[in-house]
Amino acid sequence: MEGIAAYMERPVSNTESGTEETEQKEVYDVVMIGAGPAGLAAAAAAKEEGAGRVLVIDRDSAGGGILQQCIHPGFGLTYYREELTGPEYAGRFLTKAADEQAEFLLNTMVLEINPAKRTLLCSSQEHGMMQIQAKAIVLAMGCRERTRANIRIPGTRPSGIYTAGAAQRLINRQNIMPGKKAVILGSGDIGMIMARRMTLEGAEVTAVVEIMDYLAGLTRNRVQCLDDFGIPLLLSHTVTKIVGNRRIEGVWVSQVDEKREPISGTERYYPCDTLLLSVGLIPENELSRTAGVETDPVTGGPVVDQHMQTSAEGIFACGNVVHVNDLADNVSLESERAGRAAARYAAGKLCRGLRERADGQIPCIAGENIRYICPQRIAAPAGDEDVSVYFRVSRPDRDVRIIARLNGEIIASRREMRVNPGEMLSLLLPGSRIAAGELTICVMKE
Amino acid sequence: MYHTDIVIVGAGAVGTAIARELSKYEVKVLVVDKRDDVGGDASKSNSSIICSGFDCPPDTLESMLCLAQRSMIEQLVKELDIPFRVCGAIMPAVTKEQYDLLPGIYREAYRNHVYDVEYVSPKQILEMEPEVNPDVLGGLYIPRDAVIDPFLFVVAQAENAACNGVEFLLNCQVTGIGRGNGKIETVETTRGTIYTKYVINAAGLFCDDIAEMAGERDFVVKPRKGQFFILDKNTPCKISHIIYPIPTPETRGKLLLPTIHGNILLGPTAEDLDDKEDHSVTAQELEGVARDCRRLVPNIRVQDAVTQYCGLRPNRIPAGFHIGLSEQTKGYLGISGVRSTGISTSLGIAKYVVNMLQEAGANLPFKFDYVRTRKGIPCFREADMKTRMALQKENPLYGKVICRCETVTEAEILEAIHRPVGATTVDGIKRRVRAGMGRCQGGFCGPQVIEILARELHIPVEEVNKNLEGSYMVEGLLRGAGTGKGGR
Numbered sequence A: 001m002e003g004i005a006a007y008m009e010r011p012v013s014n015t016e017s018g019t020e021e022t023e024q025k026e027v028y029d030v031v032m033i034g035a036g037p038a039g040l041a042a043a044a045a046a047k048e049e050g051a052g053r054v055l056v057i058d059r060d061s062a063g064g065g066i067l068q069q070c071i072h073p074g075f076g077l078t079y080y081r082e083e084l085t086g087p088e089y090a091g092r093f094l095t096k097a098a099d100e101q102a103e104f105l106l107n108t109m110v111l112e113i114n115p116a117k118r119t120l121l122c123s124s125q126e127h128g129m130m131q132i133q134a135k136a137i138v139l140a141m142g143c144r145e146r147t148r149a150n151i152r153i154p155g156t157r158p159s160g161i162y163t164a165g166a167a168q169r170l171i172n173r174q175n176i177m178p179g180k181k182a183v184i185l186g187s188g189d190i191g192m193i194m195a196r197r198m199t200l201e202g203a204e205v206t207a208v209v210e211i212m213d214y215l216a217g218l219t220r221n222r223v224q225c226l227d228d229f230g231i232p233l234l235l236s237h238t239v240t241k242i243v244g245n246r247r248i249e250g251v252w253v254s255q256v257d258e259k260r261e262p263i264s265g266t267e268r269y270y271p272c273d274t275l276l277l278s279v280g281l282i283p284e285n286e287l288s289r290t291a292g293v294e295t296d297p298v299t300g301g302p303v304v305d306q307h308m309q310t311s312a313e314g315i316f317a318c319g320n321v322v323h324v325n326d327l328a329d330n331v332s333l334e335s336e337r338a339g340r341a342a343a344r345y346a347a348g349k350l351c352r353g354l355r356e357r358a359d360g361q362i363p364c365i366a367g368e369n370i371r372y373i374c375p376q377r378i379a380a381p382a383g384d385e386d387v388s389v390y391f392r393v394s395r396p397d398r399d400v401r402i403i404a405r406l407n408g409e410i411i412a413s414r415r416e417m418r419v420n421p422g423e424m425l426s427l428l429l430p431g432s433r434i435a436a437g438e439l440t441i442c443v444m445k446e
Numbered sequence B: 001m002y003h004t005d006i007v008i009v010g011a012g013a014v015g016t017a018i019a020r021e022l023s024k025y026e027v028k029v030l031v032v033d034k035r036d037d038v039g040g041d042a043s044k045s046n047s048s049i050i051c052s053g054f055d056c057p058p059d060t061l062e063s064m065l066c067l068a069q070r071s072m073i074e075q076l077v078k079e080l081d082i083p084f085r086v087c088g089a090i091m092p093a094v095t096k097e098q099y100d101l102l103p104g105i106y107r108e109a110y111r112n113h114v115y116d117v118e119y120v121s122p123k124q125i126l127e128m129e130p131e132v133n134p135d136v137l138g139g140l141y142i143p144r145d146a147v148i149d150p151f152l153f154v155v156a157q158a159e160n161a162a163c164n165g166v167e168f169l170l171n172c173q174v175t176g177i178g179r180g181n182g183k184i185e186t187v188e189t190t191r192g193t194i195y196t197k198y199v200i201n202a203a204g205l206f207c208d209d210i211a212e213m214a215g216e217r218d219f220v221v222k223p224r225k226g227q228f229f230i231l232d233k234n235t236p237c238k239i240s241h242i243i244y245p246i247p248t249p250e251t252r253g254k255l256l257l258p259t260i261h262g263n264i265l266l267g268p269t270a271e272d273l274d275d276k277e278d279h280s281v282t283a284q285e286l287e288g289v290a291r292d293c294r295r296l297v298p299n300i301r302v303q304d305a306v307t308q309y310c311g312l313r314p315n316r317i318p319a320g321f322h323i324g325l326s327e328q329t330k331g332y333l334g335i336s337g338v339r340s341t342g343i344s345t346s347l348g349i350a351k352y353v354v355n356m357l358q359e360a361g362a363n364l365p366f367k368f369d370y371v372r373t374r375k376g377i378p379c380f381r382e383a384d385m386k387t388r389m390a391l392q393k394e395n396p397l398y399g400k401v402i403c404r405c406e407t408v409t410e411a412e413i414l415e416a417i418h419r420p421v422g423a424t425t426v427d428g429i430k431r432r433v434r435a436g437m438g439r440c441q442g443g444f445c446g447p448q449v450i451e452i453l454a455r456e457l458h459i460p461v462e463e464v465n466k467n468l469e470g471s472y473m474v475e476g477l478l479r480g481a482g483t484g485k486g487g488r
Helices: A037-048 A065-069 A086-099 A164-174 A189-200 A219-229 A286-290 A328-346 A355-360 B013-022 B061-080 B096-111 B122-128 B150-163 B204-213 B283-296 B342-359 B385-394 B410-418 B426-433 B446-457
Strands: A026-033 A054-057 A073-075 A103-105 A108-114 A119-124 A128-139 A143-145 A161-163 A181-185 A204-209 A237-243 A250-255 A268-271 A274-277 A281-283 A315-317 A361-366 A370-374 A377-379 A387-393 A397-406 A409-419 A425-429 A439-445 B006-009 B029-032 B089-093 B118-120 B138-142 B146-148 B167-169 B174-180 B183-189 B192-195 B198-201 B220-231 B255-258 B264-267 B305-317 B322-325 B332-336 B401-403
Touching: A026 A037, A026 A328, A037 A054, A037 A065, A037 A086, A037 A128, A037 A328, A054 A128, A065 A086, A065 A164, A073 A086, A086 A328, A108 A286, A128 A328, A128 B385, A143 A164, A161 A164, A164 A189, A164 A274, A164 B446, A181 A189, A181 A237, A181 A250, A189 A204, A189 A219, A189 A274, A204 A237, A315 A328, A328 A387, A361 A370, A370 A439, A387 A439, A397 A425, A409 A425, B006 B013, B013 B029, B013 B150, B013 B342, B029 B150, B061 B146, B061 B150, B061 B342, B089 B096, B089 B122, B096 B138, B118 B122, B122 B138, B146 B150, B150 B167, B150 B426, B174 B204, B183 B198, B198 B204, B204 B220, B204 B305, B204 B332, B220 B283, B255 B283, B264 B283, B322 B342, B332 B342, B401 B446, B410 B426, B410 B446, B426 B446
Parallel strands: A026 A054, A026 A128, A054 A103, A128 A315, A161 A274, A181 A204, A181 A274, A361 A439, B006 B029, B006 B198, B029 B167, B198 B332
Antiparallel strands: A108 A119, A119 A128, A143 A281, A237 A250, A250 A268, A361 A377, A370 A387, A387 A425, A397 A409, A397 A439, B089 B138, B118 B138, B174 B183, B183 B192, B220 B264, B220 B305, B255 B264, B322 B332
């Protein structure tokens, strides 16, 4: 737990700020909204890039975001080349941000962003309403879990139905056990990790049920969290009905056909007192909406360029608020780019939002078996800077080549033995070859 | 053991309105309900409309009470600070058959004394409501149909009644009614015997069971299920009026409306059942809601649903409002047949019931120190900057946001718990201040709300319920955590 505890009560530097528009506001070069892996990495990078005052705001009482409850290992393998738990990984970045003199404003909720003035309206128990002025803003609010309503599970509405992340918070942060016999719907990473966690805490996990015919999360989580504990994974199955009027008493599970419709005759009843949902994550962009940034209907997050700048000038975004990442390490790397770019913007070295330079933009188009690409646009010319693009495939495949074409010409490609929608892929595009036009990424059979 | 003058069985819209009406008089009133909270069943799970009564069966008690309530509601929502908006309703006809039904509906409105219903042209409809099906052939405009917060409608009246001396006994199921010498003597409950002179049966879905206990059952109540969707506030296809379908002989059909809190509501279905405990939503019926609503508003995005729910309307057989004092058992007053217009008629019913008691000779002197008004819990989300700052100055917990989707602060949650007839459950908080009502459905704030309830009610976390007894939220503390007491 290095790091986190030390910054729990970190005092805020003079933010007895103006609450009325007429009063004086605290002015910062770069402000991060969210102290999760995205906000922390962006803050440290912004400082390294030479930004003056950098502030990280979070509604929680401690930094680290969701990593605080991710007490399992598996973090840092890419970034630090060692295996850390979530709190340890967050602690490294907290230390880094604090060493760089980034300031923290915790227990504070940002209510609104005014994109024209680039001000943030915030509320906290300690300071009440306050306004903060930023030269550049980095959106780093992360994502939320899809709920029962999003996937429309029929049946009653008893207690005992939790998203996997809510259950994780209860167990790992609040020392509270949600139930003792669970079914988990969805094979997302949090769902599989919670299958293991519930088992370790003495609960019985009778099944992990996945509607698709492939795993939603990482293969390593299947091995370490399900296989190692003998928890059955039912692919091509779904929960068709919830039973119980007070506490959940059980669920009906059916096999599904290729159209994901339940096959009659395959129903099976699973008694349980808990149903955990791990059925996808949605970037949390309610604040981005107040800032008027353009969003991508596929990712649910802001449209960004390679500097992670959104369509609103001076407003950047990184991490799961942009697109849902598979690994925190990828979030950190992406957020460092956002933090550096925001610092450069605040210093007047990087100008113009996406909207202002429509002529110089290269759209990134998702081709065959690509679900989405981030960034959605590349600001050209990219100069000497190579550009990393991240993407996910729509369906699993094997022995394929991933190809990036600019105006029809291949500028980067890579062979992959297996591709899986649960795992994010990336390609490095050489800066020297990026010029005006249209970029397409596709997956081709080798 | 309790002693009172009047027992009201059922704390739904009707029971609570009667309680508030009776609280104006010097009489002891006790409201009992088997649920954890006021708000009943159909009263909390409905389409949240205060109807002008234009489409009631004409010349009925229902029609009369709907009309009577519409004259009182605007004063009530002011007195009790209840969210209410007269948004008006449009009834568009999208087929020739439907178009041909409009004159009949118009005439029926007239017969119901709702004189402000007007014909509207397709052009006028699309100007008022651009998202309506462009194939619309014409329709009716019903200007005084309104939307309300159905939970706060009941909660506010309960709080006001409690503040005027009415007692509420919740988690209390009636198990028998004792009669002797041709009159009511006791009400037996799971929380003990209540000695009383009067019993008012406002038990809604279960009013036939209560009537049976009083030897007054000459009807049955079957549940008629209504399933609904609530859409995210950010859904792009917006409407600003209630949009009614043209009714069929079987049902009023599935409507769309902008809720008082800025969501869009779709529904309900009308499914006749036998099981009064069947609160399940079904894929097929919800698909029917989506399909029917898309006929009226083609671009509506059902995929933006934040929740689905159902309510059970008490369908009396034989149908029709029946409100009356028993002839063989003095002191028993039965209310049955209140089905779809419960929140639209409850104030009317309350006046009607109290008048009936007075005419029958009940001694009801007016209470001089009656408190007419109630203030709602100040809502941070809707407050302007000045109000927010004032609230925070008064109570810094108004700065601490617990529910991020609906921007609900800890101060509001604490007040919901500590008010008279306060919230004791997760759903009780959700209905009073909307924590957990938003797009994450309590995924983020739920775990915190559980801890707040346990702390404020001085109970272990495993005793925090979602709603009814037995709907526990969590198993208990982890093995070895805290007091070492954990586990169920």
